[in-house]
Amino acid sequence: MNSVLNIAALVGVEASLPPPPSPPLVKPAGAGFVSAAAGRPHLVFERVSRQYASPAGPVHALREVSFTVARGEIFGIIGRSGAGKSTLLRTINALETPDTGTVAINNVNVGSLDEDALVGLRRRVGMIFQHFNLLSAKTVRDNVGLPLRVAGIAPEQIRARVDALLDLVGLRDKADVYPAKLSGGQKQRVGIARALVHEPEVLLCDEATSALDPESTQAILALLRDISSKMGLTVVLITHDMAVIREICDRVLVLDHGRVVEQGEVWRVFGDPQAQATRALLRPLQHGLPADLAAQLVDDLHDSPGDVLLSLRFNGAAHPQGVSLQQLALLGPDATLIHGGLDRIRGHAQGNLLVSLPVASWQAGKARGVFGFGNSKDACNGADFIEVLGYVPART
Amino acid sequence: MSLPALSKYVQAFFETLLMVGTSALIAISFGLLLAVVLTITAKNNLYPKPRFHRGLSATVNVFRAVPFIIMLVALLPVTRFLVGTTLGTWAAVVPLTVNLIPFYARIAQVSLNEVDPGLIEAARAMGCRRWHIVRHVLLPEALPGIVGGMTVSVIAMINASAMAGAVGAGGLGDLAIRYGYERYETRVMFEVIVILIALVSIIQLFGERLSRRLDHKH
Numbered sequence: 001m002n003s004v005l006n007i008a009a010l011v012g013v014e015a016s017l018p019p020p021p022s023p024p025l026v027k028p029a030g031a032g033f034v035s036a037a038a039g040r041p042h043l044v045f046e047r048v049s050r051q052y053a054s055p056a057g058p059v060h061a062l063r064e065v066s067f068t069v070a071r072g073e074i075f076g077i078i079g080r081s082g083a084g085k086s087t088l089l090r091t092i093n094a095l096e097t098p099d100t101g102t103v104a105i106n107n108v109n110v111g112s113l114d115e116d117a118l119v120g121l122r123r124r125v126g127m128i129f130q131h132f133n134l135l136s137a138k139t140v141r142d143n144v145g146l147p148l149r150v151a152g153i154a155p156e157q158i159r160a161r162v163d164a165l166l167d168l169v170g171l172r173d174k175a176d177v178y179p180a181k182l183s184g185g186q187k188q189r190v191g192i193a194r195a196l197v198h199e200p201e202v203l204l205c206d207e208a209t210s211a212l213d214p215e216s217t218q219a220i221l222a223l224l225r226d227i228s229s230k231m232g233l234t235v236v237l238i239t240h241d242m243a244v245i246r247e248i249c250d251r252v253l254v255l256d257h258g259r260v261v262e263q264g265e266v267w268r269v270f271g272d273p274q275a276q277a278t279r280a281l282l283r284p285l286q287h288g289l290p291a292d293l294a295a296q297l298v299d300d301l302h303d304s305p306g307d308v309l310l311s312l313r314f315n316g317a318a319h320p321q322g323v324s325l326q327q328l329a330l331l332g333p334d335a336t337l338i339h340g341g342l343d344r345i346r347g348h349a350q351g352n353l354l355v356s357l358p359v360a361s362w363q364a365g366k367a368r369g370v371f372g373f374g375n376s377k378d379a380c381n382g383a384d385f386i387e388v389l390g391y392v393p394a395r396t
Numbered sequence: 397m398s399l400p401a402l403s404k405y406v407q408a409f410f411e412t413l414l415m416v417g418t419s420a421l422i423a424i425s426f427g428l429l430l431a432v433v434l435t436i437t438a439k440n441n442l443y444p445k446p447r448f449h450r451g452l453s454a455t456v457n458v459f460r461a462v463p464f465i466i467m468l469v470a471l472l473p474v475t476r477f478l479v480g481t482t483l484g485t486w487a488a489v490v491p492l493t494v495n496l497i498p499f500y501a502r503i504a505q506v507s508l509n510e511v512d513p514g515l516i517e518a519a520r521a522m523g524c525r526r527w528h529i530v531r532h533v534l535l536p537e538a539l540p541g542i543v544g545g546m547t548v549s550v551i552a553m554i555n556a557s558a559m560a561g562a563v564g565a566g567g568l569g570d571l572a573i574r575y576g577y578e579r580y581e582t583r584v585m586f587e588v589i590v591i592l593i594a595l596v597s598i599i600q601l602f603g604e605r606l607s608r609r610l611d612h613k614h
Contacts, residue, residue: 093521115525122523133518136613137536146532147522178612194522204521 041068042202042234043092048101050087050258061087062098063258069251074228074235076249076266078242078281084258085238089204092236093125094118105202123151126195130207132187134179134194140166141175144193151198165193169223185216192223196231203228205237209244221247242281246270246345254278267348271315271384287340287352289389297390305394307356312340313385316348323349334361356392404571409591411485411566416553419492423553424546426493427500430456432530434501435508442516442526459498464556467491468563475563488565492553500549507541508534540611547603551596568592 050062061084069075077085090096091103094110103110105121113121134143142149144165145158153161166172169189179187188208195203205224209217225248228235239245245252245266253263256277262269273279289297289311297309310331314323323342328335340353357365434456436442437449462470468491472482475490511534519529535542558569568588576585 095517095520119523119525122521125521127518127521129514129518131514133512133514135515135533135537137539137610138532146519146524150522150524150528150532180612180614198523 040071042071042106043069043236044102044104044107045088045091046102046104048088048091048098048103050084050091050096050098060084060258062091064101065255065258065260066101067253067260067263069234069236071234072228072232073250074225074237074248076245076252077236077238077255078240078245078252079238079255079277080240080281083255083277085240085255086206088255089206089236089238092202092204093122093127123147123198124200125202125204126198126200127204127206128188128191128195128208130210132179132184132191132211134187134190136178136180139176139178140171140182140190143179143190144197147194147197161197162193165197168196168227169193183216184212185219188212188216188220189223192220192227196227196233199231200233202234202236205235205239207239208237210239210241217244218247224248240281242270242285246285246343250346254281265346267316267345267350270343270345271317271348271350287354289354290339293338293354293392296392298393299390301359301391301393306359307392307394308359308362309389309392310355310357310362311385311387311389312353312355313387314342314350314352315384316345316350318384320348323353330365331355331357332361332365334358354389359391405568405587405591408566408568408571408588411570412554412557412568412595415485415488415492415557415560415565415567416550419489419496420546420550420553422489423493423496424500424549427497427549428504428542430497430501431504431508432534434505435534436526436530442529456498456501459494460502464491464495465559467495468559483564485565485567487563488557488560488567491563492556492560495556496549496553499552500545503545503548504538504542507538507545510541511537540607540613543603543610544607547600547607550599550603554592554596554599568595 045065045067048062048065049060052059052061065084065088077088079085087096091098092105092110094113097111105125108121110118110121135146138146141159141162145162148158148161163172163175166175169192171186171189171193174182174186174190179190182190191208203224208224209220212220221244224235224237227233235248237244237249249266251264252266252269254261254269254275254277256275261275262273262278269278270282273282289309293309322344328337335355335357338354338356340351342349342351342353344350430452434449434452437445437452439446439449459467471491471494474494475487476482478490479486481487515533515537516529519533524532555569557565557567558573561567561570561573568591572585572588572592575581576583576588
């Protein structure tokens with residue numbers, strides 16, 4: 001049984017067709033419809049613009065935003081607050097309507113749907129929220145079951161489906177508890193169960209982990225990754241936290257002041273960010289120059305002894321498996337690794353290493369050509385970029 | 397002048413209960429309906445109808461501004477039309493109800509407006525139609541406040557029912573005025589006031605309990 005059929009069956013209940021007895025919730029990985037439709041974009045955004053009136057004049061929340069999301073991928077949208085991510089996410093289920101431009105799901109223009117069709121669409125597009133948005137007056141079971149209840153599905157079927165979903169998110173024992181009694185991570189699990197109860201094909205995550213502690217964040221991200229692969233779900237998430245993108249996204253789009261400033265595979269964007277906004281967002285995750293070293297740094301030693309401080313950057317393109325120690329050793333026995341690290345993102349090792357080296361060794365090595373580069377920005381020692389950050393004078 | 401017999405108190409007590417109970421039942425139903433309409437027709441709400449909303453809101457204000465004793469008289473023709481008489485307990489139900497509908501509507505409206513817009517957004521995102529949202533989100537989430545408002549309204553109405561004595565409606569307030577004030581039987585007045593205090597306290601206690609029981613926000 002594939003997902004398209006399951007959804008048809010569920011929607012069919014409204015048309016009083018007998019649904020199949022509790023269809024399987026979790027499809028085998030890579031089953032039927034995912035691979036069959038792979039390659040065709042699932043979501044297509046074309047020149048989407050949205051403007052708001054504000055006391056200070058019109059605000060452009062979105063300006064000519066175009067991109068596509070492939071079926072089954074986890075797609076991240078990142079930007080600072082006010083960049084327009086929230087508006088962009090809400091155009092997918094028509095909680096927001098673009099002024100111009102179109103959003104299409106499976107080639108169907110969302111903007112062309114009437115209210116009935118929109119209700120149908122929203123049952124195929126689940127959504128979870130930063131503040132969970134669970135109904136305080138309903139138990140966990142009734143919260144998760146509500147989307148089915150308003151779709152007119154029979155109570156015993158709702159019960160079976162809700163139980164299956166609570167099992168999936170590990171909250172079966174909390175079924176009859178009110179949300180106020182749950183922790184943040186548990187509330188988000190209920191939110192996820194509710195979003196998945198119609199077996200949607202798309203899941204929208206609106207800052208889903210921003211209100212959670214680090215441990216719950218990891219658990220929720222793991223759960224999202226797990227269900228997206230098990231159910232062949234296309235996930236679109238927005239966040240202001242690059243760590244979330246690094247953790248689970250396949251591709252990322254960077255939004256700044258309503259414009260797309262960068263998009264691509266996550267490892268590429270992390271390895272070699274182009275836009276200023278992307279660099280700013282990445283800075284907290286990167287091994288920058290520690291402040292105490294920065295204070296000692298000079299531009300020129302004027303022939304006095306000291307160390308050169310090098311930054312070796314690995315963008316994961318040429319050497320996705322990692323950095324060979326043999327190549328690093330070419331820097332010489334005097335080289336000291338002082339700060340930095342590598343991350344493996346979607347199978348691409350990348351990062352930044354700061355190395356200090358006595359100026360004498362550095363110049364000798366350059367003369368012998370062991371670093372294999374002419375100027376300081378060329379590839380060398382397995383690094384994709386090597387940069388002289390400055391010099392630290394020897395202590396006298 | 398002799399003091400009223402016990403049966404007088406009992407009769408007055410039940411007259412008050414009848415008057416207040418009937419009026420409260422009708423007024424709270426219509427008031428809640430009015431509150432829902434006021435809430436969902438507001439700008440950026442479920443059925444935005446700004447002009448209708450403003451008109452309705454202004455009408456509510458007009459009814460709330462008129463002092464009850466004036467409304468009691470002004471509504472006499474309506475009362476005669478609806479009840480067939482302008483005297484007695486049933487005749488008092490009409491002005492009491494009309495007086496309470498806008499009062500309760502405003503109280504309930506505050507609770508409905510306090511429902512987190514995020515919940516409404518979540519409901520829309522899960523494929524709820526607008527009346528689903530009223531039924532499954534707005535009303536249940538606002539219920540503790542709606543019930544709290546009922547307590548306030550019923551007590552305000554017991555108060556107002558004393559004035560209904562002016563149309564010969566009877567009731568505890570009327571007993572207190574006729575014996576206690578007009579006949580200088582201070583003891584009767586105090587006794588009635590003690591009964592009223594007990595009645596109000598019981599309603600308040602019960603209302604608070606119910607409201608707390610329905611509240612799962614904490």
